[in-house]
Amino acid sequence: MKPIIIKNSRVPGWLSWFIKIRAITLFPFIFIRDEGDEVLIRHETIHIKQQLELLIVGFYLWYGIDFLIKLIKVRNPAWAYYKIIFEQEAYANERNENYLSNRKLWGFIRRKK
Numbered sequence: 545m546k547p548i549i550i551k552n553s554r555v556p557g558w559l560s561w562f563i564k565i566r567a568i569t570l571f572p573f574i575f576i577r578d579e580g581d582e583v584l585i586r587h588e589t590i591h592i593k594q595q596l597e598l599l600i601v602g603f604y605l606w607y608g609i610d611f612l613i614k615l616i617k618v619r620n621p622a623w624a625y626y627k628i629i630f631e632q633e634a635y636a637n638e639r640n641e642n643y644l645s646n647r648k649l650w651g652f653i654r655r656k657k
Contacts, residue, residue: 547589548573553576555575556577567587569588571595571603587634591630591634593647
């Protein structure tokens, strides 16, 4: 599925509660604060794949719980964000131009916690 990309959006700014975010994926949309680039769009498209695998609602529940567990553990929102299992997969593969076409089902499970 190809996401609907909205550039120069205010949505990332509105949702920057803990850390400043440049983009956010809210299925099926990718909201980007600026013009974005291929790496950012690939990162967010990885999240689209993750959301589809977990039937969208499951993704948001897992994402939120994972963030809260890590936040309680270290009390650092930025660290907790970067350690979310879904972010680990997206950051590790955002520069790989072939990742989305070669990505295995449940690719986020293979990431370190």
